[in-house]
Amino acid sequence: MQRLFAVWFLLWVILTAEQASALTLLSPLPDQVVREYVKISIPIKELPPDFIASKDEAPDKGRPFLTLYIGEEGQENFVAAISGDAGIVKGDIVTFYWDSKAPYRDPKDPKVERYYKDGRYTLRVQLHDSFGKVMDSAEVSFLLRNKIPRSNPAPAVWLFNRLAYGESHTYRVRAFVQVFETVGVGKSSGIGLPILGGLGLTSDCKVSLRVEDVRPDGIYMLRLKMGEEGFVSSFGKRVRLFQPGEPTPELYRLVDKFGNVIKRNMFSRQAKYSITDILPVLPRFGVKEGDSWPSKCNLKVEGITDTIPLTGTSLLDSFEWQNGRECAKILSSWTGSSAIAIDNGRIRSTDSTINANAITYFAYKTGKLVRSEITLEFPAIILPGAGQLEGAEGAGVITQPYSELTSPVSPTVPEPMMEEPVGPYTGRRTSSYPTPSTAPSTEYGTGVEMSKKGVVQIRVVMQLEK
Known part of the structure; x- marks a missing residue:
C-alpha cells in the first residue's frame, strides 16, 4: 500500500511540475475575439535569459526562439518562427503580433497559399532552444472575426476613389x-x-x-x-x-x-x-x-x-x-x-x-x-x-x-532633356x-x-x- 501511494505521489509531482513549467499566454485570452494583427504576450521571466539579445551580442549567435501553430484543434499549421528581436518589450512582458490575414502553406501542397477564415482556432506557442529542441509550450482557443457584419440581404455599394485637390x-x-x-x-x-x-x-x-x-x-x-x-x-x-x-x-x-x-x-x-x-x-x-x-x-x-x-x-x-x-x-x-x-x-x-x-x-x-x-x-x-x-x-x-x-538590356545612358518646356519636370533624365x-x-x-x-x-x- 505504501509503495502504491509512493508511485501515485511521484506521478502527481511530475504532472504538477509539468503544469507549472508551461508557458503563460497573457494574450490572447481564452475565447477572445480577435481580428487583423493578433497580440501574443508572454511574461519575460518565463523565457530563457538569452531569448532577447543584448546590444553587444554577436548577431550570428544562436538563440532560443518561438514557433506559432494555428488551426482547428489537433490540426494546427505552422505559421511562423519568431526570434526575440521581433518582440516588443514593455516592462516585464514581451509582445509579438501575428497577421491573421497573411497566407500560410500546407507542407503537403507548399505552392498553394491558404488563408484563415473567420471561426474558432487554437493557437499553440512552442519555445525552442538554440538547437531547435522544444523546451515548453502553451495553447489557447480564440475566435477570429475579420469580416464586417452586414444585413441580409445587404444593399449594393458603389466603389470609387474619392480624391481632393492637393491631397x-x-x-x-x-x-x-x-x-x-x-x-x-x-x-x-x-x-x-x-x-x-x-x-x-x-x-x-x-x-x-x-x-x-x-x-x-x-x-x-x-x-x-x-x-x-x-x-x-x-x-x-x-x-x-x-x-x-x-x-x-x-x-x-x-x-x-x-x-x-x-x-x-x-x-x-x-x-x-x-x-x-x-x-x-x-x-x-x-x-x-x-x-x-x-x-x-x-x-x-x-x-x-x-x-x-x-x-x-x-x-x-x-x-x-x-x-x-x-x-x-x-x-x-x-x-x-x-x-x-x-x-x-x-x-x-x-x-x-x-x-x-x-x-x-x-x-x-x-x-x-x-x-x-x-x-x-x-x-x-x-x-x-x-x-x-x-x-x-x-x-x-x-x-x-x-x-x-x-x-x-544595356544600361541606360543619361540623355540631356529637351530644350522646349513641355512639362513641369526640370531635371536630367537618368537610368x-x-x-x-x-x-x-x-x-x-x-x-x-x-x-x-x-x-x-x-x-x-x-x-x-x-
Whole structure:
C-alpha cells in the first residue's frame, strides 16, 4: 500500500511540475475575439535569459526562439518562427503580433497559399532552444472575426476613389521572390518545396501620389514620384535603385474616379519613365458580394521586372477590417505577357504568359486604397549558380529587368532633356536602375541538362502609409 501511494505521489509531482513549467499566454485570452494583427504576450521571466539579445551580442549567435501553430484543434499549421528581436518589450512582458490575414502553406501542397477564415482556432506557442529542441509550450482557443457584419440581404455599394485637390498619399511597395523546383515528369510532375533559400530577393520602394488637378466627371491629374531610398537586395546585399542626388522617376497621369487610366504619361519629358499602377480599377455600377467586372493593372516591380500589362476580372468577395478600416475585399485574376529574367539572367521565364492573382482592400466609405497584395507566377529555367553571391558587396546580386530572354538590356545612358518646356519636370533624365556590376555569368553553361525547371512567384504588397 505504501509503495502504491509512493508511485501515485511521484506521478502527481511530475504532472504538477509539468503544469507549472508551461508557458503563460497573457494574450490572447481564452475565447477572445480577435481580428487583423493578433497580440501574443508572454511574461519575460518565463523565457530563457538569452531569448532577447543584448546590444553587444554577436548577431550570428544562436538563440532560443518561438514557433506559432494555428488551426482547428489537433490540426494546427505552422505559421511562423519568431526570434526575440521581433518582440516588443514593455516592462516585464514581451509582445509579438501575428497577421491573421497573411497566407500560410500546407507542407503537403507548399505552392498553394491558404488563408484563415473567420471561426474558432487554437493557437499553440512552442519555445525552442538554440538547437531547435522544444523546451515548453502553451495553447489557447480564440475566435477570429475579420469580416464586417452586414444585413441580409445587404444593399449594393458603389466603389470609387474619392480624391481632393492637393491631397497626397504615400504607398510603400515591397516585393518578395520565391522559387519552387518542379519535380516529376509529364502528368506526374508537380511543384516541390522552395529552393535557393527563397532566393532572398526583395524590392522595397515608396511611391508618392498627389492630386494636381480635379476635372469634371471625376477625372484626376495625379503626380506620381518614386522615393529616393528604394533598393533591391539579395541575401541582405543591397543595391540602391537610385544614386544619391539622382532625380527619381516622376510623371503625371490622368485617371478617372474608377481607376481607369485615361493618359498614362501626360508629358513627353517623362515619357521614358514608367511607374506601377497604384489605384485599382473599380466597377462603374453598384456591386454586391459575388459581383464581378473587367479590370486591368500595369504592374512594375522596381529593380526586378519591366512593366507587365495585366488584364482579367475582379470580384467583390466580402467586407473586412484592414488596418482598422472597413474595407471591400476585392479578388482579381489577371494574365499578361512578358519575359522575365532575374539573378543575372540565371533564372529565366520559359513562357511569355504571366498569371497573377490579387487581393485588394479598398476603404469604400472614404474612397481610399488601403492595401493590395499581388502574386505573379511563371514557369522558369534555373541555371546552375542561381542564388549564389559573387564578388564584392552588391556585385552580381541584381541586374536590370529585361524583356528578351537572350540578352540583358544595356544600361541606360543619361540623355540631356529637351530644350522646349513641355512639362513641369526640370531635371536630367537618368537610368531608373543601378548599373549591374557583373554581366550574366557564362561559366555555369546554358545547356538544358545543367539546369532545373521551376516556378517563380513574386509577391508584391502595396500598403498605404499616409
